Amino acid sequence: MVHVNSPFLYVVTAVMIVFVIAQSAFFLARAVKRARQLGIARTTVRKTISSSALFTVAPAIAILLGVITLSKMLGLPWPWLRLSVLGALTYELPAATTTANALGLTTGETVANATDFTAIAWVMTLGIIPGIVLVFFRLRSIEKGVDKLAGKDERWRKIFMDSLFLGMISAFIGLLFADIRKGLAGYIPIVVALISAALMGVCGLLIKRCKWAWLEQYALPISMLGAMAASIPVTAWMS
Amino acid sequence: MRKFQDYRDSVHFYGRIWTAAAILMLLLAPAAICVRYNAWPAASAVLKGLLGVAPIFWTTGIIEVLTYAPMLGTGGTYLGFVTGNLSALKVPCALNAMSGAKVEADSEEGEVVSTIAIATSSIVTTVIIAIGVLLLNRLTPVLENPVLDPAFDNILPALFGALGVVYIAKNPKIAAAPMLFMAALFLLVPGLSGAVGVLVPVGALIAIGVSRVLYKKGVI
Numbered sequence: 001m002v003h004v005n006s007p008f009l010y011v012v013t014a015v016m017i018v019f020v021i022a023q024s025a026f027f028l029a030r031a032v033k034r035a036r037q038l039g040i041a042r043t044t045v046r047k048t049i050s051s052s053a054l055f056t057v058a059p060a061i062a063i064l065l066g067v068i069t070l071s072k073m074l075g076l077p078w079p080w081l082r083l084s085v086l087g088a089l090t091y092e093l094p095a096a097t098t099t100a101n102a103l104g105l106t107t108g109e110t111v112a113n114a115t116d117f118t119a120i121a122w123v124m125t126l127g128i129i130p131g132i133v134l135v136f137f138r139l140r141s142i143e144k145g146v147d148k149l150a151g152k153d154e155r156w157r158k159i160f161m162d163s164l165f166l167g168m169i170s171a172f173i174g175l176l177f178a179d180i181r182k183g184l185a186g187y188i189p190i191v192v193a194l195i196s197a198a199l200m201g202v203c204g205l206l207i208k209r210c211k212w213a214w215l216e217q218y219a220l221p222i223s224m225l226g227a228m229a230a231s232i233p234v235t236a237w238m239s
Numbered sequence: 240m241r242k243f244q245d246y247r248d249s250v251h252f253y254g255r256i257w258t259a260a261a262i263l264m265l266l267l268a269p270a271a272i273c274v275r276y277n278a279w280p281a282a283s284a285v286l287k288g289l290l291g292v293a294p295i296f297w298t299t300g301i302i303e304v305l306t307y308a309p310m311l312g313t314g315g316t317y318l319g320f321v322t323g324n325l326s327a328l329k330v331p332c333a334l335n336a337m338s339g340a341k342v343e344a345d346s347e348e349g350e351v352v353s354t355i356a357i358a359t360s361s362i363v364t365t366v367i368i369a370i371g372v373l374l375l376n377r378l379t380p381v382l383e384n385p386v387l388d389p390a391f392d393n394i395l396p397a398l399f400g401a402l403g404v405v406y407i408a409k410n411p412k413i414a415a416a417p418m419l420f421m422a423a424l425f426l427l428v429p430g431l432s433g434a435v436g437v438l439v440p441v442g443a444l445i446a447i448g449v450s451r452v453l454y455k456k457g458v459i
Contacts, residue, residue, distance in 0.1 A: 161343065
């Protein structure tokens, strides 16, 4: 028998959370120090921090919703741990439900048997670990490989990096078209993306025409939050 | 002042220590629960669960490292792969920060700005989740209000619409081929939406291939 919200599980989670914050603070402090040595303006560093924080709010709330979703089955502390370290809901939810199904459990119910709980916990952990293991063993050689692939031509290196970004963006833009066979409602993601792009365009105009340079770092989070808000009436209208 | 390579070497040194500790702690967490409840699962039960998720998620995990490491830089990669949520949070956050600070991704300035962005994002995410969990009773009715559902369902379109327009406007000639390919692919095979992570490097390879040809021909 396991109590999915037991103090012990909260302690295990708290240790991991403190570790993640400590690692982030360590890297942040070193990077800020290096930024100073490189002569990057303090205002740039400050704006990077504040715009990154603002940008993170909406996705972080979505992750919190993931914790709430999983908590019905696994309690609060374990999903909290999994989604704060390494995890993503797109992985954790299938991992938990697949194992629950394999164990013959009903996915909507809270796991009460300790062995079932630990089986799910191990699958959620082991299923996501190869990425970080690869980073530990091979990051240096991956970097060398990319360096070799990009070559020494500075102009080509810049195009190479832009192409890499565009490759990633194209996959997620393509994803917008996945539901359009479902009728008008399937076009909602495209409309939301277009609203977001239009808001970004307006921000660009304000930056250029009105010389609102401060907006540069905040244009993406503002456009994203604006489009998310707009998606509420858009969905009501198109569904 | 130290050279870029010396700085990167020191990031590797500390990054590997933190990553090793993270891997150890990740494994210790379920082990501690097993010990506490004296409940070690049967290997067959874990294997059954893993068989359902490992083929796709181990592949995606490896592909993510190969694709995102050059974008995130050394420090950003060590940190991002511990804190997770890369595609929808850490990578766009780093791109936005580098674009806002007007630094190139493979420069030392880009490395530093990306690390600052990812570290900030990791701390803010952890704090928001912690506050959310602590105030869960008060927040759940708000967060689970059906009125807000569309907003959270549309995070990715809202994010990639804005991010996309910036990069497409900067490089329309490179963007065209991978965009058209991906749009056609998802139109023809909508079921692939669950495997978007695997398609990221496909998009990247198409973009790199096209841009190489255009570069050689002097078009870009």
